[in-house]
Every structure is written in structure tokens, then in C-alpha cells.
Amino acid sequence: MFDLRYHVASLAAVFVALLLGIFVGVGLSGKGFVSDAERENLQAQIDALRSERDSAAAQAAGADRRGVELDDFAKTTYPQLVSGMLEGKNVGVVFIGSVDQGLANTVRRSVDDAGGRVALVRALRVPLDAEAVDAALRAEPETRGLAGIDNRERLGRELARELITAGPNPVFDRLARVIVEEQSGAAGRALDAVVVARQAPPQEGETQELLAGLYSGLAAAPVPTVGVAKSNAKTTAIPVFHQRGLATVDGVDEVASQLALVFLLAGARAGSYGVGNDATDGIIPDPPPAPPVASKG
Structure with a gap:
């Protein structure tokens, strides 16, 4: 979830930089330096960047919600799941x-x-x-x-x-x-x-x-x-x-x-x-095998 946040932040920075470029371009266009085709191309880039930014922001929000749900689930089930495992x-x-x-x-x-x-x-x-x-x-x-x-x-x-x-x-x-x-x-x-x-x-x-x-x-x-x-x-x-x-x-x-x-x-x-960035195999491993039950008699 943290990578998505960084992605959104970087997209926002690029978006601002591109807007500044557009403003400069518009200023130059008044002096005849930017053609209509170039302006349309820049506007298309802005629209695509807006779409990518909004998509990443939605994914980040979804990841945050799933993270909260996972935390709630873990806190609720943790005592029952670990009970007796290291007896x-x-x-x-x-x-x-x-x-x-x-x-x-x-x-x-x-x-x-x-x-x-x-x-x-x-x-x-x-x-x-x-x-x-x-x-x-x-x-x-x-x-x-x-x-x-x-x-x-x-x-x-x-x-x-x-x-x-x-x-x-x-x-x-x-x-x-x-x-x-x-x-x-x-x-x-x-x-x-x-x-x-x-x-x-x-x-x-x-x-x-x-x-x-x-x-x-x-x-x-x-x-x-x-x-x-x-x-x-x-x-x-x-x-x-x-x-x-x-x-x-x-x-x-x-x-x-x-x-x-x-x-x-x-x-x-x-x-x-x-839950960290170096957890390459997931959040939780499969539970270990249950210890064998000693037979009676």
C-alpha cells in the first residue's frame, strides 16, 4: 500500500510540472511559437496523466481499506489462532x-x-x-x-x-x-x-x-x-x-x-x-502442521 502512495505523489508532482509547461506553452503560443497540433498533444498528455493519477489514487484508497480490514481481522482472531502453538x-x-x-x-x-x-x-x-x-x-x-x-x-x-x-x-x-x-x-x-x-x-x-x-x-x-x-x-x-x-x-x-x-x-x-516492503512471500505463512496427538494406552 505504501508503494501506491508514493506513486500517487510522484504522479502529482509530474502533473504540476506538466501544467507549468502548458502555461509556458500557452504564453509562447500567443507569440506564434506553438502550433494547434502541439497544444492538442499537450492537452492529451494532461488528460492521460489525470486518468492515471485518479486510478492510482483509487487503488491506494482501496489498499488502505483492505489494510484496515486485515488489521481488524488479525486483532480479532490472533488470540485464538496462536493459542498453545508454542506450548x-x-x-x-x-x-x-x-x-x-x-x-x-x-x-x-x-x-x-x-x-x-x-x-x-x-x-x-x-x-x-x-x-x-x-x-x-x-x-x-x-x-x-x-x-x-x-x-x-x-x-x-x-x-x-x-x-x-x-x-x-x-x-x-x-x-x-x-x-x-x-x-x-x-x-x-x-x-x-x-x-x-x-x-x-x-x-x-x-x-x-x-x-x-x-x-x-x-x-x-x-x-x-x-x-x-x-x-x-x-x-x-x-x-x-x-x-x-x-x-x-x-x-x-x-x-x-x-x-x-x-x-x-x-x-x-x-x-x-x-507487512513491510521486504515481505516477498506474503503477510502470513500457512499454519504449521498440528503436532501429533499421543495415543492413549
């Missing part, structure tokens, strides 16, 4: 950069509504302090092999593995003071799904390589991982998440997108969903 599931939330409390609350509320719980929140500090990272890794034989500029993507994949698995987390333990800006929840708990949000601007160099490994590692994990962004974000990581194989939800601050988030965390087919 007993532990969900982790990873921020690249500082925690966005509004976004964190939105994710937590969506998970709670579906019967799950946000068991872990980590905010990773970027850009990477390469020297501090390597010094920490080389301090222990168990993590020494991950040090060095050539191992950044591999390090990111290892961080992804430790995020979702229970048991020892030697890499995170060594790097906690270096790369973790903020955290809550007990580490070492197996996660059933992960949400990723990038609050920091796009990164370069070694930090970019580490994040590429992190995203790819999460995408390859045996649990659903969803990259999210708010609709009013200054920069969005949705295309990067999608490129690295993550399911995504754009405009997660909208109710329809929150429904998409719950569906994806519950195992719906991965894709790019939501």
Missing part, C-alpha cells in the same frame, strides 16, 4: 547491537500469547573488538583454534551452535565480556526457536564475517530461527537475513506480522513474511 517451548532472542526494549516486549508478548517463554536474551556488541576477541580465545586451549582473522565466520557458526544447545558454552564463556553487551536468562538451556534482530547499522570486515557465520549457523540449526525488523526501522537487515537462509518477518510491530512470527516459530514453512 512449553523455550525461545531465545538475539540482538545485534543494543536491545530494543519495544521490540523485545513485542516478541516476548507474542511468545507468551502462544504458550511459550523467552528463556534467553543476548545483545551482541558490534563492531567486533578483534584484538580482545583473539586474546580471550587464545587464553584457553579449547577455544584457541577459533582465534584469528581467517576464522571469523567459523566463530560465528560456533556461537550459533552454543546458543541453541544445552551443555557447556566455552566460546560464549570466554567472550562474554568482549562481545555480549547485555543478557538475561540462564545460559546452557536448549532452545526450541530463536528470534534475531539487528539494531546496529550494517557491519563490514571481520564483524560482517562473524555475523554471516552466526546467521548461517542459525539457519542450519534444527530449530526455527526468524529474523525480524520493525516497520519504522531506519535500516533493515531483512534482506541479509533472507540471504543467509533465515525465515523473516518484516513490520513485526503489526499484529498480522506477529501472527506470522508465531507461525514460523512453531514450524511453518520458512519465507519472507509480514
